[in-house]
Amino acid sequence: MAIQVFLIKHGKFSKKDLRKTRFSLVELLSTIRSAGYPNIRELDYVILEPNGDLSILPNQSVVHLTPRHLSIETDYQGLPIAVVVEGKIQHKNLTLIQKDEKWLQEELTTNGFHQINNIFYAAVMDKDHSLIVDTGTGDQNA
The missing domain is CATH 3.30.240.20 (bsu07140 like domains)
Incomplete structure (x- = not known):
């Protein structure tokens, strides 16, 4: 059974968990920057999922505001x-x-x-x- 691995918890690396994965620190940092988060201190968690994807969960203070956060109704724009x-x-x-x-x-x-x-x-x-x-x-x- 595959499990998820927490690579960053509350803005700090888990060196032990990172070593268990095939990710190097450079790859992890690159992936996080590509997702728009250059500062790891702004992240609550980075999780290596069982399917190999990274889930990047930012701290609420840096989450991009959406119309839903502001209780604004939006129209469907279409696909x-x-x-x-x-x-x-x-x-x-x-x-x-x-x-x-x-x-x-x-x-x-x-x-x-x-x-x-x-x-x-x-x-x-x-x-x-x-x-x-x-x-x-x-x-x-x-």
């Missing part, structure tokens, strides 16, 4: 569903949003895109079916 990837239509994703290739062609043409093979990435927001197009050349249209 972008890729419909063109590197010039190829993603038919399964079109079906997922209950659209077809004809609809996609019309939407792209309306937005000034006439050749699918020139589109690097296009997505449709699941909430309102708005289109996001990126040619991969820095020219975008929303």
Whole structure:
């Protein structure tokens, strides 16, 4: 049975537990910095999970505020569903949003895109079916 290992507790390393793992101190520090926490004193726990992932639990004083913390209601923004990837239509994703290739062609043409093979990435927001197009050349249209 795999167990979780506490590598940092209340801002301090557990040298003994770190030695039990395959993580070096340099790797651990790099992973923590990549997660946005350069100062270990700001962390309550860093846990090596049984699946090999690190759970980084910051001290409440450095947790990023969210609308929920401030009791602010937010609207669902939607999920972008890729419909063109590197010039190829993603038919399964079109079906997922209950659209077809004809609809996609019309939407792209309306937005000034006439050749699918020139589109690097296009997505449709699941909430309102708005289109996001990126040619991969820095020219975008929303």
